[in-house]
Amino acid sequence: MAILKVSQLGHPVLREPSQSVPEKQICTPDFQRFIDDMIETMREYDGVGLAAPQVHVPWRVATIEVGENPRYPDAPEVPLLVIINPEITPVGSEMEEDWEGCLSVPGLRGKTPRHAALDLRALDREGNPISLQAEHFFARVIQHEVDHLDGKVYLDRMHDFRTLTHLQEFARYWLGD
Numbered sequence: 001m002a003i004l005k006v007s008q009l010g011h012p013v014l015r016e017p018s019q020s021v022p023e024k025q026i027c028t029p030d031f032q033r034f035i036d037d038m039i040e041t042m043r044e045y046d047g048v049g050l051a052a053p054q055v056h057v058p059w060r061v062a063t064i065e066v067g068e069n070p071r072y073p074d075a076p077e078v079p080l081l082v083i084i085n086p087e088i089t090p091v092g093s094e095m096e097e098d099w100e101g102c103l104s105v106p107g108l109r110g111k112t113p114r115h116a117a118l119d120l121r122a123l124d125r126e127g128n129p130i131s132l133q134a135e136h137f138f139a140r141v142i143q144h145e146v147d148h149l150d151g152k153v154y155l156d157r158m159h160d161f162r163t164l165t166h167l168q169e170f171a172r173y174w175l176g177d
């Protein structure tokens with residue numbers, strides 16, 4: 001396994017829509033190794049999610065895992081989830097604002113509106129269909145990662161940048177807000 005280099009805001013790969021993964025490619029050793037590398041990279045940098053364009057690969061695949069995480073100490077746990085070719089459908093019209101950060105936008109976070117609940121359909125790393133409903137923080141992470149696959153970052157979703165803050169100032173002025 002290997003820790004992959006994380007693309008940073010300004011790299012064009014973060015602004016391109018990613019390509020669907022052909023189903024016959026999913027079970028190949030190369031693709032399975034790539035998924036393992038994504039998981040290792042996400043864990044190395046304390047991410048709660050990682051999308052393939054964030055490691056310079058424009059494919060529609062993302063990994064999500066929320067454990068004990070120093071970047072998100074209050075987040076509810078989500079077991080490791082690999083999603084390939086995900087499709088999301090909002091459930092209801094409720095929106096929620098909460099803090100988001102991104103490994104490709106280091107050192108910053110900001111309050112970002114997201115759908116409170118959604119349906120996710122995707123393939124898992126064996127190519128089997130996944131269908132689940134997610135809400136709140138889990139739904140937020142899914143929306144953040146699927147945005148990456150569409151060439152978007154959380155900054156595009158913010159209503160304005162008045163809550164955009166460096167991490168040191170977040171800890172000093174915004175914690176608990």
Ligand code: NI
Nearest residue numbers: 101102103104
């Ligand atoms: Ni991100």
